[in-house]
Amino acid sequence: MGEVLVDRPAVGLGVRSPWLDRVDRLLGYVIEIPAVILVIVEVVVLFAGVTARYVLERPFVWSDELASLCFLWLGLLGTxxxxxxxxxxxxxxxxxxxSPRKQxxxxxxxxxxxxxFVALILEPSYSFALHEVIVTSPGLGISAAWRAAALPVASTLMILISLVRMxxxxxxxxxxxxxxxxxxxGGILVLLQPVFATLGNVNLVIFFVIFLTGAIFAGVPIAFAFGLATFAYLSLTTHIPLSIIVGRMDGGMSSLxxxxxxxFVLLGYLIEMTGMARAMVGFLANLVGHIRGGLNYVLLGAxxxxxxISGAKAADMAAVAPVLFPEMKRRGSxxxxxxxxxxxxxxMSETIPPSLVLITIGSVTxxxxxxxxxxxxxxxxxxxxxxxxxAWWRTRGEDMSRIKRATARQIGRSFVxxxxxxxxxxxxxAAVVEGVATATEVSTIGIVYAVVAGLLVYREFDWRRLYPILVGTASLSGAILFIIGAATAMGWALTQSGFSAELATFMSTLPGGSVSFMAVSIVVFIILGSVLEGIPAIVLFGPLLFPISEMVGIxxxxxxxxxxxxxxxxxxxxxxxxxxxxACVIGQVNPDEGxxxxxxxxxxxxxxxxLIAAVPWFSIGFL
Structure with missing residues (x-):
């Protein structure tokens, strides 16, 4: 899920120029149109691969390779x-x-x-792409440079975008x-390089605690803060070639x-646009809306x-809140x-499949x-x-005298x-369990299903919204992918420093064994979740802590x-x-009130x- 951002502050301080607006629009077209095409290509290629393998029993040997190539370009254009x-x-x-001016x-x-950051990695990413020229992909038979070129091209575009945006x-x-x-x-850090050489692992605190925390709280996008902290640490305290950052980022972003x-982001948008989410909410409201707190239960169920279906929290809340909140307010909430x-x-719903966080944690651990x-x-x-x-306790005194219970006919009709x-x-x-499609491919089945249902059943497929939806899909995906790439490089740097081994030793020797480890993990990840958000925290700390959890028997x-x-x-x-x-933005509620x-x-x-931590059966009882 994306975060609430301070977008271009409307304080009238920027340069007002028609040519700057034209350049901005041109850059928008240059990156948006190819990204939209790539989203469509991904859906077509993966769905065709499922059809060829399961229906025709003649699998395409090149489909995953083409999908991977397009995906890296899609993700970086989305960035x-x-x-x-x-x-x-x-x-x-x-x-x-x-104040607005300081913002x-x-x-x-x-x-x-x-x-x-992107200027610093531009030359290493170009060199990395040149080195990939001699590598030939086995399925498509083309040079791997076609895929590796995505990072230097995207870096160049991001520099131009940054110039216009600032x-x-x-x-x-x-x-x-x-x-x-x-x-x-930067100059001060370079002058202090001889000092850093004598500090050993104290540099981890300087660059990955003080420097990184300062950048994050200053509003620097998390992915770029991760990348810049890693670049500064490796360049000022080690003799490791800086091209390793590009290689690790490429590896982190290339997981199929x-x-x-x-x-799944696209599927979430389609569910909302086609009216499928509203139909589900309507049925649940008719079913239990007449009881005290009924709409609260409807919201939880919806x-x-x-x-x-969607896997994205912002899409989930945006699909449900506008439908339920007006009626809930009318009832006195x-x-x-x-x-x-x-x-x-x-x-509550973070672990309901196909959660993006579930997919991410599986890919990195x-x-x-x-x-x-x-x-x-x-x-x-x-x-x-x-x-x-x-919810029951808080609504036990709710006045239901004016609420009419839905008839069996209304319930039946809304169910249909x-x-x-x-x-x-x-x-x-079912498609995943029965082996029809992989966890990657199954979303295309949902997309095709949602499109057909929107066109033929609900007849609410708004073609005018399709382009913005595809752009939004690329944007959110790119933001997530770049975090994963930068955090992968940062995690590698932490591992090479010996921090991983020290953390493993500390966590594995906590008194109380698995109980203490689990208790500390809960507290740590609650804090990380409030600062870093789920996906970057998982990518950064998952590879470090999951091996330890296995060591202590979890x-x-x-x-x-x-x-x-x-x-x-x-x-x-x-x-x-x-x-x-x-949630406050989606519900149009002042944050202070909640x-x-x-x-x-x-x-x-x-x-x-x-309770879930204490009773493993809740998580593994049906495996």
Whole structure:
């Protein structure tokens, strides 16, 4: 899920020029049109591969290779789109407290910092692509440079985008001040290089705690903060060739399983656009809307169902809240209570397949994604029950005298309308379980199903929204992919420093064994979830901690579920959890109003996670 961002501040400080607007639009077309085409190509290639293998029994030997090539280009073009639109994941809690003028300067600093990182990796990425020329792909028989060229091309585009964006956001004086500030900081670090050489692992604290934390809280996009901290650490404290950063980023972004990310994001958009989500919510409202707190249960149930389809929390909440909130307000629910339960339901549903976090954690830790899909359902039910108990307690005095109970005919009619939508989660899971498609490919079955249902059943397929949806898919996917690439390089640097071995030794020798390890992990990942958001935290710390969990005897699926749910609590817990502010934006509620109501739901979530951690059966009982 993306975060609430400070996009181009509307304070009138940027350069106002028709030619700058024309350049901006031209850059938009240059990156958006190819990205849209690549999204469509990915769906067609993977769905054709499933059809050829399962229906025609004549598999395409080149389909995965072509999909992987297109995916890297799609992800990096999506990274460019996200940079242009200010849609990269960021921590803006501190920046948001500043005055509009200071916010604009902070935004310029963030853009200049991002531009500095891609400028630093431009030459190494070009060299990496040149070295790949001699490598030939086995399926397509083409040079691997076609794939490797994506990073230097995207880096060049991001530099141009950054130049335009910094001029549109801040005044020329602000841009000059930001550039000078960055050069001064860089110069000081270079002058201190002899000192760093004597500090040993203290450098980890300097670069990966102080430097990185400062960049993140200054509003620098997380992916670029990770990359710049890694580049500074390796260049100033080691003799390792800097091209290794590009190689590690390329490796992190090239995992074929990550193809599921853009495809499930697209599926989530389609579910909302075609009216399938609204049909599900309508049926649930008719079924239990007449009982006290009924719509609260409907919201929990709707998020549960939609999460099983879209895999993206922002898409889940955007599909459900606009449908339910007006009626809930009419029944007397306070806005703060609404946003509180919406946020809590987002945390509750983090492990419902096909969650993007499940896919990511499987790709970076080696835990079976199919097992994660199976193991994530029951824990989500446990948390849903915990939230339902809190909702029941808070609505026990609700006045239901004016609420009419839906007739059996109305319930039946809404069920028939919702049936195609209700079936989709089961179609997706059955396709994976029966071996029809892999976890990567199964999303294409859902996409085709959603398109057919939207055109023929619900007749709400809005062709005018298709282009923005495809652009949004590329943008969110690119933001996620670039974080994974940068965090992979950062994780490698931490491993090479010996930090991994020291962390493993510390965690494995905690008194209490697996119990202490699990307890510490819950607390750590709640904190990480509030600061880094789920995917970057998983990519960075998953490879370090999962081997330790196996050493102390914790099942990998069980540990993954507990970790994801813990991060979900942090992500949706104010005052730092950015998921909470996303829910406020979607529900159009002032964040202050939900601060107190959400406490009870967070306590319920925490107790639920402790129960799930203590009883492994919830996670692995059906494996």
């Amino acid at each position: 460019c789109i996200a940079l242009r639109n200010g849609a990269h994941m960021r921590m803006t809690a501190i920046v948001g407290m500043l 604009a300067f902070a935004e310029v600093i963030a853009v200049v910092t991002a531009a500095a 001029l549109k956001v801040g005044s020329p004086l602000m841009v000059l001040g930001a550039v000078v500030s960055l050069f001064v900081i 399983i990550l193809l599921a990310v853009p495809l 998020i549960f169902l939609v999460s099983g 306070k806005p703060g209570e609404l946003v509180a339960i919406l946020s809590a339901s987002g945390a 080696g835990v079976s994604i199919s097992a994660l899909f199976t193991g994530g359902l029951v824990p989500a039910v446990v948390l849903a029950i915990a939230l339902g108990i809190v 309308i919702a049936l195609p939508a209700l079936v989709l989660p089961f179609v997706i899971r 099942n990998g699926v069980h540990y993954a579920i507990v970790v994801i749910l813990s991060m979900g609590i942090g992500l949706f817990a104010p005052p730092f959890g950015v998921g909470y502010y996303t 601060m107190r109501p959400i406490v009870g739901y967070l306590v319920a979530l925490f107790l639920g996670v402790v």
